[in-house]
Amino acid sequence: MKYISTRGQSPALTFSEILLGGLAPDGGLYLPEQYPQFSDADLHAMRRMNYRQLAFAVLSRLVDDSDIPHTDLQAIIDKTYSAEVYQYVRAGQSAEDITPTLKLEEDLYLLSLSNGPTLAFKDMAMQLLGNLFEYVLRKTGQTTNILGATSGDTGSAAEYAMRGKQGVRVFMLSPYQKMSRFQTAQMFSLQDDNIFNIAVKGVFDDAQDMVKAVSNDHAFKAQYKIGAVNSINWGRIAAQIVYYFKGYLAVTTDNRQKVSFTVPSGNFGNVCAGHIARMMGLPIDRLIVATNENDVLDEFFNTGLYAPRGSANTYHTSSPSMDISKASNFERFVYDLVGRDGGRVRSLWTAVDHGGKFDLKASGDFDKVTDFGFVSGHSNHANRMQMIRAAKAQYGVTIDTHTADGLKVALEHRQPGVPMLVLETALPAKFEDAIIEALGEAPERPASLAGLEDLPQTSTVMDVDVDAIKAFIVANT
Ligand SMILES: Cc1ncc(COP(=O)(O)O)c(C=O)c1O
Numbered sequence: 001m002k003y004i005s006t007r008g009q010s011p012a013l014t015f016s017e018i019l020l021g022g023l024a025p026d027g028g029l030y031l032p033e034q035y036p037q038f039s040d041a042d043l044h045a046m047r048r049m050n051y052r053q054l055a056f057a058v059l060s061r062l063v064d065d066s067d068i069p070h071t072d073l074q075a076i077i078d079k080t081y082s083a084e085v086y087q088y089v090r091a092g093q094s095a096e097d098i099t100p101t102l103k104l105e106e107d108l109y110l111l112s113l114s115n116g117p118t119l120a121f122k123d124m125a126m127q128l129l130g131n132l133f134e135y136v137l138r139k140t141g142q143t144t145n146i147l148g149a150t151s152g153d154t155g156s157a158a159e160y161a162m163r164g165k166q167g168v169r170v171f172m173l174s175p176y177q178k179m180s181r182f183q184t185a186q187m188f189s190l191q192d193d194n195i196f197n198i199a200v201k202g203v204f205d206d207a208q209d210m211v212k213a214v215s216n217d218h219a220f221k222a223q224y225k226i227g228a229v230n231s232i233n234w235g236r237i238a239a240q241i242v243y244y245f246k247g248y249l250a251v252t253t254d255n256r257q258k259v260s261f262t263v264p265s266g267n268f269g270n271v272c273a274g275h276i277a278r279m280m281g282l283p284i285d286r287l288i289v290a291t292n293e294n295d296v297l298d299e300f301f302n303t304g305l306y307a308p309r310g311s312a313n314t315y316h317t318s319s320p321s322m323d324i325s326k327a328s329n330f331e332r333f334v335y336d337l338v339g340r341d342g343g344r345v346r347s348l349w350t351a352v353d354h355g356g357k358f359d360l361k362a363s364g365d366f367d368k369v370t371d372f373g374f375v376s377g378h379s380n381h382a383n384r385m386q387m388i389r390a391a392k393a394q395y396g397v398t399i400d401t402h403t404a405d406g407l408k409v410a411l412e413h414r415q416p417g418v419p420m421l422v423l424e425t426a427l428p429a430k431f432e433d434a435i436i437e438a439l440g441e442a443p444e445r446p447a448s449l450a451g452l453e454d455l456p457q458t459s460t461v462m463d464v465d466v467d468a469i470k471a472f473i474v475a476n477t
């Protein structure tokens, strides 16, 4: 399998060649040349598989044996997806399931993706990436300096996956004072020599723009071996495809059945993985994009207008990990929507990269959105407080604020006879203040994380300044 850029001007490369790098040299994002197809017989065989076997069944179609020998790939997958790593399941669930489903009522489920070390769905891909990075770096004798941006969860997932790893340094940009107390403590309390936390005086999109600017400076990227762990990195998306298969197979008994997924969305990485699973033949009826008050994506799916907003119009909300107004992975979907026309994507993103917008209504492309199964909705603070209370009262389950946004939108899009899975993207312990506001009591947290917020914290505060982050990387390598 070779990977091509959404902007059509980069050479096709293998999985391991694109694994560390993030953006393609032409500024686009990598996608498979063609999506592998899963037949009815494949899905039938997959019904007997555990998570590790499923992960191998999916990923071995995306990574050639000649690129990463499949025996090695299987070993990396086996090491990653263990009950010890994904241990924080709810009482009554089995950690062996890795991503258990929780039935809320008939045809309504939570897909639990946040049982890993940092209590968010990011661990699902990041733990695999950590092991793949280590494997490829060891094999090639290279080192890497990862530069990432986080609104709260990618950062800690990456740091937990990479801490202490040979040949890897992590430089993680986060929006200054905009993460929850738990998220901040989870990152800033790490004291490993290879971890650098930088708090940027801006929003997540400013931090993401800094990462892209560094990545687009090809000379600097090559000299300082800049790697990526955000979902601009194809490896993240590839790993996330697996749990859509797992969720589908868990709630169906026959491949003629379809299911829908509701995905709390920000950078569009999670739902993009669902889109690709659907393109691979997984019988997904609808993919429902749920946003918070930062509803640029909802606006697109309702009108055809994609109008990213600046920092001043990006709100700080009680689902802070979704406070994103410029969704990187949306480019991957639009590439498919416009018939994989790299020139078209290039011209659309030339506008976006210069602070502009585009409208796909007049060209007729927007009419095709429904063929891809996409619909959307949005939520706000009052909705999520109400949903957290309702989930507790009706189902006896405490959900986090992002999952609450998802559940709110899912309930607006249910169809009779079609199971709906809401992706649980974080555990409530990460957003204690909001849960106390909704329920009047703190959520449970794993005993090992008691007192996290009291640990000493280290970070460097920085302006939104690309030269400053480059200088910081130079000084610390
Ligand atoms: C808890 C949580 N929910 C939802 C999202 C949105 O996911 P995505 O950016 O893949 O759309 C994020 C961050 O990305 C997150 O951390």
Ligand SMILES: N[C@@H](CCOP(=O)(O)O)C(=O)O
Pocket: 149, 150, 151, 152, 153, 154, 155, 204, 229, 230, 231, 232, 266, 267, 269, 321, 322, 328
């Ligand atoms: N919500 C994310 C933002 C970055 O998203 P990514 O999936 O592109 O890494 C976060 O929590 O950091």
